[in-house]
C-alpha cells in the first residue's frame with residue numbers, strides 16, 4: 001500500500017507549484033497526472049498581466065501583484081534547482097484601444113491603475129510607435145504597463161515539475177485519478193488508473209477537469225473549460241519587444257529568436273483542442289492590424305488549450321466544503337501562469353493551518369459555491 005502525507009491531482013503549474021512548496025518543507029507528496037503533466041499550462045501565452053487584467057477593484061488584484069513580483073527570484077531558484085530558464089522577459093506590455101468606445105474604457109482602466117502606480121503611462125496614438133516602433137499609429141490610444149512581464153509558459157510548467165521532483169515529490173504521469181476515496185466524511189486516498197494511493201490530505205488541482213472528480217462528493221463546482229487557440233510566427237526582419245494586447249483580447253507576445261506568440265480565441269464550455277481555420281484567421285487579422293510586420297513572418301506552430309474558469313471568474317482555493325482533508329485549487333482561468341508562484345505558497349500555508357492565509361483566501365473559498373441550486377454562468 002503506497003501512502004503519502006499529501007496527494008496532488010493534476011501536474012500543471014498549479015499542482016506542481018503546490019507540490020514543490022510542500023516537498024521543500026519535507027512533506028511526502030505525490031502528483032498524479034492523467035497525461036503528460038500540464039494541459040492549459042503548456043498552451044499559455046505566459047503573460048504576467050497583473051495590471052493588464054484588472055480594470056476595477058478585485059479581491060485578486062493584490063495577490064496578482066505579489067505573484068508577479070515573485071518571478072525574478074523564482075527564475076533564479078528554478079534555474080539553479082532544475083537548469084531550466086523560464087525566459088522571463090521584462091520589456092512590459094502595451095494595451096491598445098481600437099475604437100472610441102475602447103478608448104473610453106481604457107482611459108477608465110488607466111485612471112484606476114495609475115492612482116495605485118504612477119509608472120503607468122497613457123499613450124496618444126502618435127506616441128505608440130515611438131515606444132514600440134513595429135506598431136502602427138492607427139490605434140485610438142494605449143497604456144504602457146512597464147511591469148507586466150512575461151515568461152515562456154511551457155518552460156515554467158516543466159521547471160515547476162522538475163523542481164517538485166528535485167525537492168522529493170513523486171510524480172506519476174499517465175496516471176489518472178478516477179475516484180476519491182472517502183471514509184466518514186474524510187478523504188483517505190484516491191483510486192487511479194495505476195492503483196490505489198493513500199494520504200491524509202488530497203488537493204484537486206486538475207484544471208478544467210476538477211469538477212468531474214468532485215462530482216462524486218456531491219459538490220457541484222462551477223468550473224468550465226474555455227478553449228483558447230494560439231499560433232506562433234517567426235520573423236526575420238524587425239520585431240517588437242513589448243507584449244501588445246488589444247482591447248478585443250488578441251495579443252502578441254514576443255519570445256526569444258523573434259518568435260511571436262499570438263493568442264487567443266475564447267470558446268466557453270469546450271474541451272476540444274483542435275485548431276480551426278476560423279480561429280487562426282481571426283487571430284491573424286486582428287494581430288496584423290496592430291503589428292503589420294507580422295504579415296512577413298512564417299507560421300511556425302498552432303495549438304489550443306483549455307482554461308479553467310469559475311462562474312465568478314475568481315480562482316477556487318481552499319478546503320472542500322464538507323470533506324475533511326480534501327482541498328481544491330483551480331479556476332485560475334486566464335491568469336494561472338501569473339498566479340502560480342503565490343498559489344503554491346498560499347496553499348502550502350493553508351494546509352499547514354496558517355490562520356492569516358485562511359483569512360486571505362476567504363474570497364476564493366470553494367464554499368462560496370456550496371448551495372443546492374446550480375450556479376448559472
Ligand SMILES: Cc1cc2nc3c(=O)[nH]c(=O)nc-3n(C[C@H](O)[C@H](O)[C@H](O)COP(=O)(O)OP(=O)(O)OC[C@H]3O[C@@H](n4cnc5c(N)ncnc54)[C@H](O)[C@@H]3O)c2cc1C
Pocket residue numbers: 009010011012013014015032033034035036037038039040041042043044045046047048049175176177178205206207208209210213227228229230263264304305306307308329330331332333334335336337338339
Ligand atoms: C491559450 C491560453 C493562453 C493562456 N495565456 C495565459 C497567460 O498569458 N498568462 C497566464 O497567467 N495564464 C494564461 N493562461 C491560463 C493558464 O494557462 C491556466 O490558468 C493555468 O495553466 C492553469 O493551470 P492548472 O495547473 O490549473 O491546469 P492545467 O495546466 O490544465 O493542469 C491540470 C492537469 O490536471 C490533469 N488532470 C485532469 N484530470 C485529471 C485526473 N482525473 N487525474 C489526474 N490528472 C488529471 C490534466 O492532465 C492537466 O495536466 C492561458 C491559457 C490558455 C489555454
